[in-house]
Amino acid sequence: MEWMKKIIVIALIFTVLPFLSFAAEAEEHGEFNTVDYIFDHVNDSHEWHFLSFGDTHISIPLPxxxxxxxxxxxxxxxxxxxxxxxxxxxxxxxxxxxxxxxxxxxxxxxxxxxxxISLTKTVLATIIVSLIMLFVLIKGARMTRKNPGKAPKGIQNVVEMLVIFVRDQIAKPFGGHQYKRLLPYLLTLFTFVLLANMIGLILPLGFNITGNIAVTFVLASITFLITTFNGNKHYWMHIVNPDVPIFMKVPVPLMPLIEFAGIFIKPIVLMIRLFANMLAGHMIISVLIALIFLMSSVLNPFVGAGISIISIVFSLFMIMLDLLVSFIQAYIFTLLSAMYFNMATDNGH
Amino acid sequence: MFLIPHLGTIIWTTIIFGIIFFILNKFAWPVVLKAIEDREQSIDKALVSAKEAEKKLRNLKIEEEKMIALAKHEKEQIVREGMDQREKIITAAREKAQAEADKIIEEARRQLKRERELALTEMRSQIATLSVEIASKVVHADMEDKKRHEKLVSELINEVELN
Known part of the structure; x- marks a missing residue:
C-alpha cells in the first residue's frame, strides 16, 4: 500500500499544480475569469508555461x-x-x-x-511525442532484430504487444484483404494518437495535442487521402450507383448525393470525434479545478478549500476516465481508418 | 477559436507525422512485423512437428504392441507344436516298441512251437524205438518164465519212466 500512497500524492500534486498556475494568471486581470482560465488551459500558446507565483512566471518561450x-x-x-x-x-x-x-x-x-507558422506548444508536444515514439519503437525493433528466436523482454515486449494488438485486433479483422499495405500507417497512427492522448494527461506539461483540431485534421486528412486514392471501381460505383430502390436514385439522385457527402463526412467525423473527446476531458478537469478558485473568489477562500477536496477527487476520477478514453479514442480512430480503407478496397461481397 | 484549425500547426503536424511515418516505416515496423511473423511461423511449425512426433510415437506403441502380440502367438504356437511333436514321438516310440515286442513274442512263440514240434518228433521216434525194444524184450522174456516175464515188464516200464 506504501507505493499506492506515493502515487496518490504525486497524482494530487500533478493535478493541482498546473491549475494553480493558470488560476494565478487568470486572476491577474482582477476578478477570476472562469472562461479565460479554462480556455487558457486547452488552447495552444506560444510559450510553454509551467507555473506562476504572483508575477513570477516559470515558462519556456518558444520560437x-x-x-x-x-x-x-x-x-x-x-x-x-x-x-x-x-x-x-x-x-x-x-x-x-x-x-x-x-x-x-x-x-x-x-x-x-x-x-x-510558429513552433507552438502543441507543435513542441508533437515533436516530443514523436521523439519518444522513435526512441522506443526503434529500440524495440533493434532488440527484436538482435535476439531472434528468443523470448522478448523489456521495451521489445511493449513494441510487440502494440504491433500485435494493431495487427490482430484492428488491421486483420477490419482492414480487408489488403490490410498489410495499410499496416504501417495504422501502427504509426495508433501509436501516435495513443501517446499524444496520454501525454495530455500529464497535466503539469500542459500539452493538449489531440485536443487541437489542427492535429486531428491532419490525421483525418491522411486517412481521407489514403481512402480516396485507394478507392477501386467497386467503391466508386457504390457511390455513384448505390444498391438501393430506384426511386432513391431517379429522378433526384438522393442516395448518390448522400454517399458523396459521406466521403467527406467520414473523415470530418473522425477528426471531430477525437478532438472533442480529448478537449472535453481536459475541459472537465479544468472546470472542476476552476470551481475551487471560483468559490474562493465569489464566496470566500474557506469554501474554496472545502470544494477543493471534492474537485480533486473528481479530477482524479476524470483523469482515470481520460486514461480509458485515450486508449478507446486511439483504438476507434485507427479502427475506423482501417474500415474506411476496407470499404475503398473491397471487391464486393 | 479552437474550432478553426490553425494552418501553422497543420503544416508542422503534417511534416512531423510524415517524418515519423517515414522513419518508422523504414526502421521499426518491418523489423518487428517480420520478427513476429517468423516467430509465429516457428511456433506453428513446432506445434505441428510436436503433433507429428506424438502421432509417430503412438504408431510406434501400436506397432510394438502388435509385435508383442505376434511374438506371444508365435511362442504359443511353438510350444504347442513342440508338445504335439513330443506326443507324436512318444506315440510313435510306443507303437514301435509294441510292434517290436509283438514281433519278439511272435518269434518266441514260433520258436517254442518249433521246439515243441521237434521235441514231439523226437519223443515220437524214441517212443517207437522204446516200444520196439520193450516189445522185443517182452517177447524174449516170455520165452523163459512167467515170473521173470512180469518182472521184466515192470523193470522195462521203470526203465522207460527213468528215461
Missing part, C-alpha cells in the same frame, strides 16, 4: 516564425511579445477580430495578420 507580406520572414522568441523592444512591430492581439493572434503593426498604424 515564433512569421511570414509577413510586407516585411518577409521573422523568427524570434515569444518572450519578446511580452517584453517588446523599441520599434518591435509584432504584438499579441488581446481583443478584436484577431483575438489570440499575433498581429503586425504597419507603418501607417493599421494591423495586419502575418502567416503564423
Amino acid at each position: 515564433v516564425i512569421l511570414h509577413s507580406k510586407q516585411s518577409g520572414w521573422h523568427i524570434f522568441l515569444s518572450s519578446q511579445l511580452h517584453h517588446p523592444e523599441e520599434g518591435f512591430p509584432f504584438k499579441m492581439a488581446n481583443d478584436g477580430p484577431n483575438d489570440g493572434k499575433i498581429v503586425e503593426l504597419l507603418a501607417d498604424g493599421s494591423e495586419s495578420v502575418p502567416f503564423d
Whole structure:
C-alpha cells in the first residue's frame, strides 16, 4: 500500500499544480475569469508555461516564425511579445477580430495578420511525442532484430504487444484483404494518437495535442487521402450507383448525393470525434479545478478549500476516465481508418 | 477559436507525422512485423512437428504392441507344436516298441512251437524205438518164465519212466 500512497500524492500534486498556475494568471486581470482560465488551459500558446507565483512566471518561450507580406520572414522568441523592444512591430492581439493572434503593426498604424507558422506548444508536444515514439519503437525493433528466436523482454515486449494488438485486433479483422499495405500507417497512427492522448494527461506539461483540431485534421486528412486514392471501381460505383430502390436514385439522385457527402463526412467525423473527446476531458478537469478558485473568489477562500477536496477527487476520477478514453479514442480512430480503407478496397461481397 | 484549425500547426503536424511515418516505416515496423511473423511461423511449425512426433510415437506403441502380440502367438504356437511333436514321438516310440515286442513274442512263440514240434518228433521216434525194444524184450522174456516175464515188464516200464 506504501507505493499506492506515493502515487496518490504525486497524482494530487500533478493535478493541482498546473491549475494553480493558470488560476494565478487568470486572476491577474482582477476578478477570476472562469472562461479565460479554462480556455487558457486547452488552447495552444506560444510559450510553454509551467507555473506562476504572483508575477513570477516559470515558462519556456518558444520560437515564433512569421511570414509577413510586407516585411518577409521573422523568427524570434515569444518572450519578446511580452517584453517588446523599441520599434518591435509584432504584438499579441488581446481583443478584436484577431483575438489570440499575433498581429503586425504597419507603418501607417493599421494591423495586419502575418502567416503564423510558429513552433507552438502543441507543435513542441508533437515533436516530443514523436521523439519518444522513435526512441522506443526503434529500440524495440533493434532488440527484436538482435535476439531472434528468443523470448522478448523489456521495451521489445511493449513494441510487440502494440504491433500485435494493431495487427490482430484492428488491421486483420477490419482492414480487408489488403490490410498489410495499410499496416504501417495504422501502427504509426495508433501509436501516435495513443501517446499524444496520454501525454495530455500529464497535466503539469500542459500539452493538449489531440485536443487541437489542427492535429486531428491532419490525421483525418491522411486517412481521407489514403481512402480516396485507394478507392477501386467497386467503391466508386457504390457511390455513384448505390444498391438501393430506384426511386432513391431517379429522378433526384438522393442516395448518390448522400454517399458523396459521406466521403467527406467520414473523415470530418473522425477528426471531430477525437478532438472533442480529448478537449472535453481536459475541459472537465479544468472546470472542476476552476470551481475551487471560483468559490474562493465569489464566496470566500474557506469554501474554496472545502470544494477543493471534492474537485480533486473528481479530477482524479476524470483523469482515470481520460486514461480509458485515450486508449478507446486511439483504438476507434485507427479502427475506423482501417474500415474506411476496407470499404475503398473491397471487391464486393 | 479552437474550432478553426490553425494552418501553422497543420503544416508542422503534417511534416512531423510524415517524418515519423517515414522513419518508422523504414526502421521499426518491418523489423518487428517480420520478427513476429517468423516467430509465429516457428511456433506453428513446432506445434505441428510436436503433433507429428506424438502421432509417430503412438504408431510406434501400436506397432510394438502388435509385435508383442505376434511374438506371444508365435511362442504359443511353438510350444504347442513342440508338445504335439513330443506326443507324436512318444506315440510313435510306443507303437514301435509294441510292434517290436509283438514281433519278439511272435518269434518266441514260433520258436517254442518249433521246439515243441521237434521235441514231439523226437519223443515220437524214441517212443517207437522204446516200444520196439520193450516189445522185443517182452517177447524174449516170455520165452523163459512167467515170473521173470512180469518182472521184466515192470523193470522195462521203470526203465522207460527213468528215461
